Amino acid sequence: MGKIIVTGVAGFIGSHLTETLLQQGEEVIGIDEFNDYYEPMLKYKNIAHLNDSPGFTLIEGDMQFLDWHQLLKDVDVVYHQAAQAGVRASWGKGFGAYTERNINATQILLEAAKDAKSLKRLVFASSSSVYGDAETLPTHEGICPQPVSPYGITKLAAEFLCGLYHKNFGVPSVSLRYFTVYGPRQRPDMAFHKFFKSILQDQAIPIYGDGQQTREFTFISDIIAANLAAAIAPQAVGEIFNIGGGSRVVLAEVLNQIEEIVGKPIKRNYIEQAMGDARHTAADISKAEKILEYQPQVSLIEGLTKEWHWIKSLYS
Numbered sequence: 039m040g041k042i043i044v045t046g047v048a049g050f051i052g053s054h055l056t057e058t059l060l061q062q063g064e065e066v067i068g069i070d071e072f073n074d075y076y077e078p079m080l081k082y083k084n085i086a087h088l089n090d091s092p093g094f095t096l097i098e099g100d101m102q103f104l105d106w107h108q109l110l111k112d113v114d115v116v117y118h119q120a121a122q123a124g125v126r127a128s129w130g131k132g133f134g135a136y137t138e139r140n141i142n143a144t145q146i147l148l149e150a151a152k153d154a155k156s157l158k159r160l161v162f163a164s165s166s167s168v169y170g171d172a173e174t175l176p177t178h179e180g181i182c183p184q185p186v187s188p189y190g191i192t193k194l195a196a197e198f199l200c201g202l203y204h205k206n207f208g209v210p211s212v213s214l215r216y217f218t219v220y221g222p223r224q225r226p227d228m229a230f231h232k233f234f235k236s237i238l239q240d241q242a243i244p245i246y247g248d249g250q251q252t253r254e255f256t257f258i259s260d261i262i263a264a265n266l267a268a269a270i271a272p273q274a275v276g277e278i279f280n281i282g283g284g285s286r287v288v289l290a291e292v293l294n295q296i297e298e299i300v301g302k303p304i305k306r307n308y309i310e311q312a313m314g315d316a317r318h319t320a321a322d323i324s325k326a327e328k329i330l331e332y333q334p335q336v337s338l339i340e341g342l343t344k345e346w347h348w349i350k351s352l353y354s
Contacts, residue, residue, distance in 0.1 A: 282321025
């Protein structure tokens with residue numbers, strides 16, 4: 039049995055993925071630089087319970103300066119989750135972090151992957167943000183991507199790099215376009231985390247624009263299932279898949295659901311629409327259903343309830 043590498047191991051998705059792999063008896067090397075885009079203590083907390091697992095090794099460092107040829111020896115699968123996240127922060131001076139962490143780091147990994155003899159799969163975490171304001175909803179993978187944020191552009195560039203290394207060097211890459219992921223350990227800059235935290239602290243919830251934007255929300259455990267499937271489905275190599283949660287909802291309606299969950303009315307603070315936010319997102323997941331046998335399991339109300347319990351324990 040070969041080893042598995044998870045980049046961005048201490049992040050929202052990486053930590054859940056690693057937890058599941060370790061439960062399945064896999065040997066996992068986790069890589070994270072614990073940068074301060076959000077509070078590093080939260081990241082250490084995400085993986086604190088994994089440090090006791092005999093199958094787990096943590097490497098703290100910047101992906102761009104690691105010895106990948108050495109790291110990839112005897113590795114079967116790489117789940118590349120590490121990225122500079124955040125649509126709104128990708129404008130202006132901060133853009134360099136996005137090109138470094140999303141494009142350069144991915145290229146360095148791919149360059150080493152082309153010589154990695156044992157590598158069977160490299161699963162890349164992409165994003166629905168590559169679509170921007172898609173003309174067709176729900177959006178299928180054949181639609182021409184038109185990112186509306188610098189962040190989306192860097193994810194698309196990394197996706198294209200995966201495709202090039204597959205085509206030219208046979209790197210067994212698969213790209214997964216995640217549609218708004220939520221659940222326990224969600225990043226503090228993401229909407230539901232912000233909403234629940236505001237409610238807990240009795241503050242108004244910040245809402246960009248008019249609240250009528252729609253999003254496809256995907257619960258964390260469904261994202262994990264998609265990753266595991268992408269690592270083994272024979273027809274997945276070289277392909278791109280939408281991974282959505284099967285629930286596309288108007289933001290204003292989500293707020294009503296959240297009110298039900300927390301059992302009290304919430305104050306809304308409408309602020310200016312943010313640059314780079316897509317107006318609507320909706321995933322056509324038929325390709326993932328067919329090739330990955332992907333089937334989202336968790337409803338929005340169930341997933342939000344789980345996140346609320348986690349937020350309460352995090353800030354108590």
